[in-house]
Amino acid sequence: MELNKDLFIIPIEEGNIIYSPLRRGVFWANKEATLLVRKFLESGRLEVSSDDKVQQYLYELSKVVANEPEVKLKPSTNSLVIILSQICNLACTYCYAQEARSKEVLSKDKLKIAYDFVLADANPEKYFTFIGGGEPFVTWDTIEWSINYINQHKSTSDKVSFSITSNATLFDDYKIAFCKENNIHIGVSFEIIKNVQDSQRPFYKSSKSTFDVIHNNIKRLIDSGISFGIRSTITKQNVSLMPEMVKFVVDNYPTLKRLHFEQVTDSSQNNADFYKEFIDYFFKARTIGKECGIDVYNSISNSVFRIKHCFCGGETCITPTGAIVACHRISSENDKGYNVFNYGRITKEGLEISDFKYNSYLEFTNRKKQECEECFAFWHCAGICPMERVVLSDQQLLNKCDFTREIVKRILIERIIQQEK
């Protein structure tokens, strides 16, 4: 792609950010310097031997090869996302699996078929992620059996990574030791501030504080030296508390160096005011985090450091019924959009993947709005999370676009300022 098609002028309070996403180049320019960039965009002509810094930068950028990301054409065969059940001991207010509740647990026969499929893949790097649906530790016996099965059947050259996303209420010494021994990463979903945690993530059948249980369990994870992370869901209730949450982590969980604050996907909350507030407090939290050695991030700030063709090429996610879906958030026939995200099932013969349905999903996820082509965040956002496209209204999606652009812009500013220090 030619440079003038890969160069954006992004206005900020003073001057402009000049950004070439595919060449990964960025600089700040004042008004005068920006005029030269505009001139180049209009004419496409470079002044090769100029003393002017802008001309030099543009020339330098023009020499960089603009690599477009690969287009994903097939489901992952070395990475499996596993929803063992939809059973949960919590009743989170914003849970995406509320419509999916059932008591079914994925059978070991089906699991064996799915694990054998991934273990047969030529890529030695293999990923197994246990996630909800239901709380994975509710079905601990099946997790333990799964890890043992995979370890027994992997080849010597395989590099297997395990992770479990958990609400961290059901740990005990044995389970923690097992996870440590098998190098399992634990992703803890936790709101950090007691009253928010207890209100947004209460027990299903008890008024006991979930915060007290999880706070204690996180300390056990730290003592055990296990690899873990915390991901907090940010809603209207805790959006202004992000800086406080970072301080709490600094004071209480000193080994934690990364903190994930993700905005809730909820059609009743995702309006422009919420996104604006999120950005204000997220960057305050990020600044405090930086001072204390903690990287505060979310899916959009992460995305600045990756370029991609579509936001998500789809997971190979198996559900409790043995269906294969592209997103673990849309894992039951009760979920809106299930027909778009479901593209196969586990049969006695193996994983039956419908090319037609997978391609239909890809067609959906690759679909972009006309405005996307002119957007400097195109290669980061890549058309927004397909699940959000199902859940949010058109207006909310436009709000999400503004939100995405603002975060990308602020991360670019951060990098320029960091370089200047």
Place this chain on the structure above:
Amino acid sequence: MGANKYVSELIFLDVNVAVQCDCSDPGTGADDCKCEDH
């Protein structure tokens, strides 16, 4: 950046060209997304 400056330095960002989505935690390869608010 600032009143007296013409341009900042040109910098190049470190980046992965990915087929994965940003749901994945780059540190662990684990799904640590958007997605896990459960």
